Amino acid sequence: MNPEVSTPPADVRTSSGSIYDLGYQRYTGPRLGRAYAARSLYAHGLAAAFGIGRSTRSKVIPMGLFVIALVPAVIELGIAALAGGILQPVRLDNYYSLVGTVMLLFCAAVAPELVGRDQRNHVLSLYFSRALDRRDYALAKFGALLTAMLLIALVPEFVLYLGSALVGADPIAYLRAHLDQPGPILASGLVTSLEVATVALAIAALTPRRAYATGGIVAAWFIADGLGTLVASVGDVAWTRYGVLLSPSLVSDGAIRWFFGTGGDEILLRADLPGWWYLVAALVYSGAAGIVILRRYSRIPA
């Protein structure tokens, strides 16, 4: 219609000749769509979980907790190297009970950052008006937290596993003798991470307020743990042994012992439940929390 508009926007030089405007240029490159956007959000979330791309201050807590999770493995390796591997206070099958609190604190610190920040700043409408949909967003954030948890759970385990081989006299023989370990290590890491990440994210997704989310995650976890332990400790009544299933920590602990084929703490021994019950209970916790997350994101106004 208008010939002036249809001509390509050439360099428009001002009278001074020093400033020129290239004009608006259309984007003709690739548009990688929804799956790419979700993957990018996942990578962004995983970096943010460790404070990468954020201020130094926001790196302190996640990085610090990651280091703390490694400490028992390093100490154990040190002892093993000096004492010839006789002492084994830290073992592959009880490592998660040692770092379980670290994983919980990591989630309590990071999950509100991952999902509460966008709610607090009302950024969700910008996400949901792009290639992503609500479920993609929730899954990408969940994937980021789960991966962070897996790193915290599995890196120390494999450090301990491979380190134990290296400090021994014959690493090859050690690995041959412990070929059955990587399977339970991976299964335990996955179940533990899944449980804590889903429960923490479900609570964090419910509020834009960071303090409420962090407090809620810690409180819910410890209250459930305390309640489960309390009920399961009532010795004389038969049904109270099922109380262990109320405690998320005892549930994952039971599943881990089942994977490794080792016994448990006194309270797990007394409950004497089939090992796979703990795995089912952990998956039920994760599934229920997953439903809470998806429902929250399908309804949250944007």
Next chain:
Amino acid sequence: MGHAVSVPLVATERLTKRYPGVTALDDVSLALDGGIVGLVGANGAGKSTLLKVLLGLVPATSGKAWVLGLDAATQGSRIRQRVGYMPEHDCLPPDVGAADFVTHMARMSGLPADAARERAAETLRHVGLYEERYRAIGGYSTGMRQRVKLAQALVHDPSLVLLDEPTAGLDPAGREEMLELIRRIGSEFGIAIIMASHLLGEVERICDHLVAIDGGRLIRSAPLAEFTALTRVLTVEVEEGSDRLADALARAGRPARREGRLVLVDLEGPPPYDLVRDLVVDLGLRLARVEQGRHQLEDLFRPVEGDTPDVGLLEAGPPGGHRAGDAP
């Protein structure tokens, strides 16, 4: 722009959106063809809801909506890849720089990392943010924040942008700049725009087409020119003596109304121009202007007779805004 496209840019058919207790959109059927479209109505008229339904962010209760030929109910993701959206409310994280934030949003629209960074820098430059784009958004003025919101809506080079009250919270100078920017995006960038506003003065200055809604119902959708078409009334302004002029016109068989210094002459029948001129000369009046009157946009939202308007929140525009009826 103006191409005869087979599918309209945006179309709705009997679109209805009900929330518990309120009908936000009521049986709206529309077809829009690009350019700069103004979506006007009072606060709560359903403008934001319409934009959200078009984006596929909010499902319609009944009826259909298409954007770029895609069904908003089932192809929302594909629509959103080609459409930009600037929400009304504040939606920026305070602790990130605009450059990083807009880059991230470009990736969320599907742009590869390098392209996202380049487009973010370029788009921020187009909206007038230069070195400050590396500073945290928390320290920005309202005007700068509105520009960042606009940039994130443009960064993936959409075919259409939906702007919800883009001048909200801006001072008069900032509002001018934002309107000029929007006008450039529509004309120079060649991006179709739907701009929701409760300020008629803004809409009529930059829009080619106007959609008026009230209480969720479509009042009218038409090119701006039709809204402000010439009326069948001639406006004669005299410095004083408008009463005498009106009387003289009545005696000459041309009934006229007075509004202060204005005399409004009905244009039905033979042209009254010579008569007006002669009477002004005969009465020795000082003539300020003679002009064929135009419809005022505000008339759209005015109740037919007498009553006070029930759309009290609708504003004609900021003081100093030009009215369509002003003499060019």
